[in-house]
Amino acid sequence: MRSGNSCRGLMLAVLTVFPAVTLADGSVVDKVYHPYVEQLEWELEWRAVQEHNPPGSAAQRQATHRVGLGRAVSEFVFAEAYLVGREGSDSGFTIDAWELEALWQLSEQGEYLLDYGLLFELEKYRHEEIWEYSTTLLLERELGRFSATANLGVIYEWGDDIEDEFETAAALQARYRHSPLLEPALELYLGEDTRALGPMLLGMARLGSRQALRWEAGVVWGLDATTADYTLRAVLEYEF
Amino acid sequence: MKRAQQWACAVLCGLAAAMVQARTPVFELEIRDHLFIPEEIVIPANTKVKLVVINHDVTPEEFESYELNREKVILGGSKANIFIGPLAPGVYPFFGEFNPRTAQGRVVVE
Numbered sequence: 001m002r003s004g005n006s007c008r009g010l011m012l013a014v015l016t017v018f019p020a021v022t023l024a025d026g027s028v029v030d031k032v033y034h035p036y037v038e039q040l041e042w043e044l045e046w047r048a049v050q051e052h053n054p055p056g057s058a059a060q061r062q063a064t065h066r067v068g069l070g071r072a073v074s075e076f077v078f079a080e081a082y083l084v085g086r087e088g089s090d091s092g093f094t095i096d097a098w099e100l101e102a103l104w105q106l107s108e109q110g111e112y113l114l115d116y117g118l119l120f121e122l123e124k125y126r127h128e129e130i131w132e133y134s135t136t137l138l139l140e141r142e143l144g145r146f147s148a149t150a151n152l153g154v155i156y157e158w159g160d161d162i163e164d165e166f167e168t169a170a171a172l173q174a175r176y177r178h179s180p181l182l183e184p185a186l187e188l189y190l191g192e193d194t195r196a197l198g199p200m201l202l203g204m205a206r207l208g209s210r211q212a213l214r215w216e217a218g219v220v221w222g223l224d225a226t227t228a229d230y231t232l233r234a235v236l237e238y239e240f
Numbered sequence: 241m242k243r244a245q246q247w248a249c250a251v252l253c254g255l256a257a258a259m260v261q262a263r264t265p266v267f268e269l270e271i272r273d274h275l276f277i278p279e280e281i282v283i284p285a286n287t288k289v290k291l292v293v294i295n296h297d298v299t300p301e302e303f304e305s306y307e308l309n310r311e312k313v314i315l316g317g318s319k320a321n322i323f324i325g326p327l328a329p330g331v332y333p334f335f336g337e338f339n340p341r342t343a344q345g346r347v348v349v350e
Contacts (some may be wrong), residue, residue, distance in 0.1 A: 006274065018343065036311075038302075038311055039300075039313035039314060039315070040300060040313055065275070074314075102286035108321055108323055109309075109312075109322075109323065110288065110310075110322075110324060110325075111321075111323045141311055144328075147309070177306070177309060179306075180306050209340065210302075210337060210338065219288060
């Protein structure tokens with residue numbers, strides 16, 4: 001692939017930057033991204049993360065919902081826009097942010113030792129002057145029926161209502177491709193206020209020609225006092 | 241000095257990847273009238289291979305196989321590279337998602 005060699009230098013540069021920044025604060029439990037784009041695909045997505053007893057919050061439960069519409073804009077680039085809503089056990093649901101993201105597939109699947117891609121995300125809170133931008137390196141390796149995926153992100157937060165800072169976040173997933181409908185996985189999330197590990201179930205049901213429903217559901221448990229006791233995570237994606 | 245070592249390592253990795261790619265066996269698969277031709281491709285076991293899929297139709301087709309863990313759209317009148325393996329001996333079916341009733345095939349690993 002044309003961009004393959006230049007990407008190796010980029011990977012090195014991103015990894016070199018990592019030790020110079022702090023880990024991400026707040027929960028970093030979310031979706032684990034895979035470094036692939038399916039050309040011509042549209043996607044309607046809902047995903048939710050619900051934290052139970054998150055430290056630093058009076059709420060017993062805190063949930064974040066994302067609804068997004070995405071489209072492959074080329075063979076190797078997928079773009080998606082989200083509305084982000086949040087609710088707590090002591091507050092109602094509000095749509096309080098929007099988010100744009102672009103996933104760039106940088107190698108053909110199976111071409112090199114690792115498949116790799118980049119994810120760019122920009123989030124803006126509606127009622128506060130808070131911006132967040134992240135670049136995440138996506139790596140995946142197929143080992144027989146197992147697939148191992150890593151998301152290594154560098155995040156920059158800025159604005160009048162937040163302290164400007166760089167942060168890092170990591171998410172790791174080991175997945176067993178048992179069948180299209182059922183793939184068990186184990187996920188690990190690492191950030192400044194997140195150390196969480198837990199099982200996931202993933203799957204895909206074909207609804208017809210060029211239509212499929214993908215789903216993910218699971219729970220990760222906090223491994224230290226700075227992480228919520230447990231976090232539920234779910235994704236539904238309608239691909240067409 | 242450390243940075244120079246990192247770049248040297250990256251260059252060596254790139255060269256190694258290029259050498260590996262140069263040795264990758266290449267197999268050709270055509271799409272005509274919503275059919276995969278040939279229907280069966282025999283490849284060696286425990287060897288990574290490159291499938292060059294050429295779509296002669298004017299409409300797009302998607303090479304899809306859960307068993308091979310691959311999904312790739314090939315636009316009409318274009319071609320795509322799909323890397324598969326190394327695989328254990330066996331039969332790995334694939335199909336065209338745009339025309340699943342006609343576009344079917346299998347990779348036989350021996």
